Amino acid sequence: MITRIDHIGIAVNDIDEALKVYRDALGLQVTHMADEPEQHVRVAFLPRGESELELLEPYPGEGPVRKFMEKRGEGIHHICLEVDDIETALARLAANGVQLIDESPRLNSRGQKIAFIHPKGAHGVLIELYQYVQTDGS
Ligand code: CMX
Secondary structure, three states: OEEEEEEEEEEOOOHHHHHHHHHHHOOOOOOEEEEEHHHOEEEEEEEEOOEEEEEEEEOOOOOHHHHHHHHHOOEEEEEEEEEOOHHHHHHHHHHOOOOEOOOOOEEOOOOOEEEEEOHHHOOOOOEEEEEOOOOOOO
16 A cells, blocks of 8 residues: 655755755755745655655745754654655554545645645654656656
């Protein structure tokens, strides 16, 4: 059901500052940066092997990452697991009594299916499920 760890999301105050560590000192490469206005974040992706690190810089004001950082500061924000069938994965989690944020998948800015498991349902870790969807040009 779970095919791989897709990415680990890391909340940072300033992506450009964080890149001095993750790109310049650790030697990871940035493949793309983007604004995700629906999530109120700017993101940078640094792949390695079959997984990526995702640096998340919150917009000023509202948003889940800003709220997280106000409580906890910088650090690991979520883990994203790729699944082959997200509806079945969500149904199985619900049947096992796991607290979900999304009972059905939503589409992210790249047209991919995602859904979040509540951290209270996963021992303090925010889990994002992701299913690859073929889109034009992908
Ligand atoms: N990891 C672990 N725990 C978290 C958390 C996180 N990322 N975010 C919140 N929590 C904890 C809080 O510390 C709090 O715990 P306590 O009750 O013990 O204090 C509890 O969850 C509730 O948090 P809250 O601050 O009251 O915030 P909300 O309930 O309003 O929202 C959440 C929390 C997880 C439901 C919300 O952030 C959400 O819907 N997240 C999913 C979307 C998201 O995070 N998007 C950003 C990622 C974007 C991307 O991948 O590009």
